[in-house]
Amino acid sequence: MGYRKMQNSIQKLNQTLERMNLVSVQAEARMLLEWITQKPYSLLQLEPGFVLPPDQQARLDLALERRKTGEPLQLIMGVAHFYGLELEVCAGVLVPRPETEVLVWESLARLETSPTTHNPKILDLCTGSGAIALALKSESSALEVWGSDLDDLALELAGRNSQKLNLEVHWCKSDLLDQITGKFSAIICNPPYLPLADRQNRPPELEHEPDRALYSGTDGLELARRLLEQAGDFLTPSGFLALELDPRNVRVLEILALEGGWQSQVVCDLVGRERFLFLERKI
Numbered sequence: 418m419g420y421r422k423m424q425n426s427i428q429k430l431n432q433t434l435e436r437m438n439l440v441s442v443q444a445e446a447r448m449l450l451e452w453i454t455q456k457p458y459s460l461l462q463l464e465p466g467f468v469l470p471p472d473q474q475a476r477l478d479l480a481l482e483r484r485k486t487g488e489p490l491q492l493i494m495g496v497a498h499f500y501g502l503e504l505e506v507c508a509g510v511l512v513p514r515p516e517t518e519v520l521v522w523e524s525l526a527r528l529e530t531s532p533t534t535h536n537p538k539i540l541d542l543c544t545g546s547g548a549i550a551l552a553l554k555s556e557s558s559a560l561e562v563w564g565s566d567l568d569d570l571a572l573e574l575a576g577r578n579s580q581k582l583n584l585e586v587h588w589c590k591s592d593l594l595d596q597i598t599g600k601f602s603a604i605i606c607n608p609p610y611l612p613l614a615d616r617q618n619r620p621p622e623l624e625h626e627p628d629r630a631l632y633s634g635t636d637g638l639e640l641a642r643r644l645l646e647q648a649g650d651f652l653t654p655s656g657f658l659a660l661e662l663d664p665r666n667v668r669v670l671e672i673l674a675l676e677g678g679w680q681s682q683v684v685c686d687l688v689g690r691e692r693f694l695f696l697e698r699k700i
């Protein structure tokens with residue numbers, strides 16, 4: 418009897434999420450239940466006769482109402498996971514995406530093999546929640562990590578995240594490199610990069626995130642082009658610029674970079690789309 422109740426409780430949530438046509442029903446059900454109960458899902462599955470207490474059921478119902486409008490689960494929970502870190506997220510700042518983990522991973526691999534690296538100085542431009550900067554610092558404490566953003570709300574959030582995680586990052590406010598001084602072994606940037614026209618047919622999730630973190634002019638390259646012009650002066654001789662871009666634009670920016678005297682390497686995301694551009698000055 419208890420077993421049937423437990424099944425019904427979890428199945429009920431699964432059925433509700435399935436009716437919303439979500440891509441990852443199982444994963445969302447697990448995350449929601451763990452968040453509401455603060456217990457591991459595997460334990461909930463084992464608990465005979467598992468039924469949410471009324472206060473937790475009420476919170477779950479509220480969360481489901483918000484999810485129905487397309488609000489991302491991370492914003493509802495106020496938490497996102499990135500590179501093994503639990504980050505606070507909030508409305509008004511881009512939710513870190515799993516594909517950006519590849520940017521961190523690939524950048525760390527390059528820093529490890531880079532010739533000049535004694536406590537290298539790294540800059541995460543357009544840091545948002547601080548995800549890239551914090552992931553880099555968490556992986557390699559010898560890195561001197563800087564994180565910048567134009568947006569005060571983002572910098573406040575990034576600062577809170579670094580305090581909670583006890584990871585030291587130097588935060589500063591800057592419009593791209595305008596307020597930055599010094600030279601870096603790597604400048605890593607996930608800028609807003611969607612073409613403005615994409616706003617017309619955007620998925621409901623993107624309606625809950627700030628336009629200024631998503632769109633960058635008619636072709637999506639306004640910021641990336643500006644950064645390409647500025648970045649050379651802020652890199653050490655063997656330093657690199659790493660960018661996440663829309664797959665439609667990676668080769669477009671690559672051509673500009675090659676014309677501007679950079680060496681380039683294109684890297685794919687986890688589903689094989691050309692998504693990242695790694696650039697070094699030709700010596």
Ligand code: GLN
Nearest residue numbers: 607608609610611630631
């Ligand atoms: N990758 C994001 C999306 O497609 C866009 C993020 C960005 O513009 N940096 O939703």
